[in-house]
Amino acid sequence: MSSIDEFALIRLLNGGKQSAALAQAAGVVTGIGDDAAVVEASPGSHWILTCDTMTEHIHFKQITMRDRDIGYKAMASAVSDIAAMGGVPRFALVALCMPGGTKVERVQAIYEGLYECASRYGVAVVGGDTTAILGELTLTVTVIGETGLGQAKLRSAAQIGDAVFATGYLGRSAAGLDFLLEQNLSSGQWGDFPEPIAPLVQAHCRPEPQIEAGQLLQRSGSCRALNDVSDGLASELWEIAEASGVGIDVMEERIPVADELAAFAQAQGKDPLDYILYGGEDYQLVGTVPAGDAVELQMRFKAAGLPLHVIGYVNAEGSGVRMVQTNGYIVPLGKKGYNHFSGADGKGGA
Numbered sequence: 001m002s003s004i005d006e007f008a009l010i011r012l013l014n015g016g017k018q019s020a021a022l023a024q025a026a027g028v029v030t031g032i033g034d035d036a037a038v039v040e041a042s043p044g045s046h047w048i049l050t051c052d053t054m055t056e057h058i059h060f061k062q063i064t065m066r067d068r069d070i071g072y073k074a075m076a077s078a079v080s081d082i083a084a085m086g087g088v089p090r091f092a093l094v095a096l097c098m099p100g101g102t103k104v105e106r107v108q109a110i111y112e113g114l115y116e117c118a119s120r121y122g123v124a125v126v127g128g129d130t131t132a133i134l135g136e137l138t139l140t141v142t143v144i145g146e147t148g149l150g151q152a153k154l155r156s157a158a159q160i161g162d163a164v165f166a167t168g169y170l171g172r173s174a175a176g177l178d179f180l181l182e183q184n185l186s187s188g189q190w191g192d193f194p195e196p197i198a199p200l201v202q203a204h205c206r207p208e209p210q211i212e213a214g215q216l217l218q219r220s221g222s223c224r225a226l227n228d229v230s231d232g233l234a235s236e237l238w239e240i241a242e243a244s245g246v247g248i249d250v251m252e253e254r255i256p257v258a259d260e261l262a263a264f265a266q267a268q269g270k271d272p273l274d275y276i277l278y279g280g281e282d283y284q285l286v287g288t289v290p291a292g293d294a295v296e297l298q299m300r301f302k303a304a305g306l307p308l309h310v311i312g313y314v315n316a317e318g319s320g321v322r323m324v325q326t327n328g329y330i331v332p333l334g335k336k337g338y339n340h341f342s343g344a345d346g347k348g349g350a
Ligand SMILES: Nc1ncnc2c1ncn2[C@@H]1O[C@H](COP(=O)(O)OP(=O)(O)OP(=O)(O)O)[C@@H](O)[C@H]1O
Pocket: 051, 052, 077, 081, 230, 231
């Protein structure tokens, strides 16, 4: 980053039309430009605070994501944690660390994606920080959301007898990643990918945080535990099981498998379930609801034009997370998935 100074860069990245519109958003008292932002909470609400980091070569490479996608996904993954609490995202802070020599056009494209996602989910970017780094490009997005007093949906709220649900297809992002890593295309070589690849690449590069589903679950009054899928279905179910002190049985035949995932996995000689259970970065929600309320919840989702799949049940504590296979056998599901510091399953980053 040689041709532009820090302060001019901050103005450049945050001076577009979308950022100006968001800076006027309700609740922004003082936005970008002072030592800190000042925002107003809605009466009777709790703040929800979360941050997620994306770093080059761990979360993306130039062959797996275009610059715009990087910004979009960094915002989307943080917004997803607000969805996982049943909240409404409101404000964001963005920390950007760039190695020397980063092109201004690259960060501008990243920010276009970031603001595109912020605008889609009604998030006002109210500040952040910009530094050089003797390492890889790193983007940390902090999102502040709101929910009614005591209404946040926790991982620890599952109870024995609950049904376990998922809000959509899983495994597509990891399959898209496999495809992109294999193709080794530079972003200039990206074109329109044919079926069944396009939706897999889209799932990897442009995940859709389930804010609407999270809101619906929160308003339903029946949803108990909730979590978003960043590290893979098995890992997220283990988080709910451990936090709630219960066991979870997931039924293989109930897990939805997207046609494009099935086709891709078959062509690769792989099992789609591996992508679903251990892939991650789907940013769908998984959670629990009293079994007797599950059908009504599904009707509410149907009326809103959203899917809700019942994929299993919560059972007595101590049994961990298991899968009831289509062949009738019950097998334990490993507590594995994406883990930054574990190479044990070959999926870790460092
Ligand atoms: N370095 C840290 N310092 C303090 N708290 C942390 C740190 N890293 C994570 N946490 C906290 O640990 C909990 C779990 O974090 P984690 O990042 O696993 O959740 P997540 O964002 O849902 O998952 P993912 O990062 O896979 O999207 C959260 O409450 C988070 O705020």
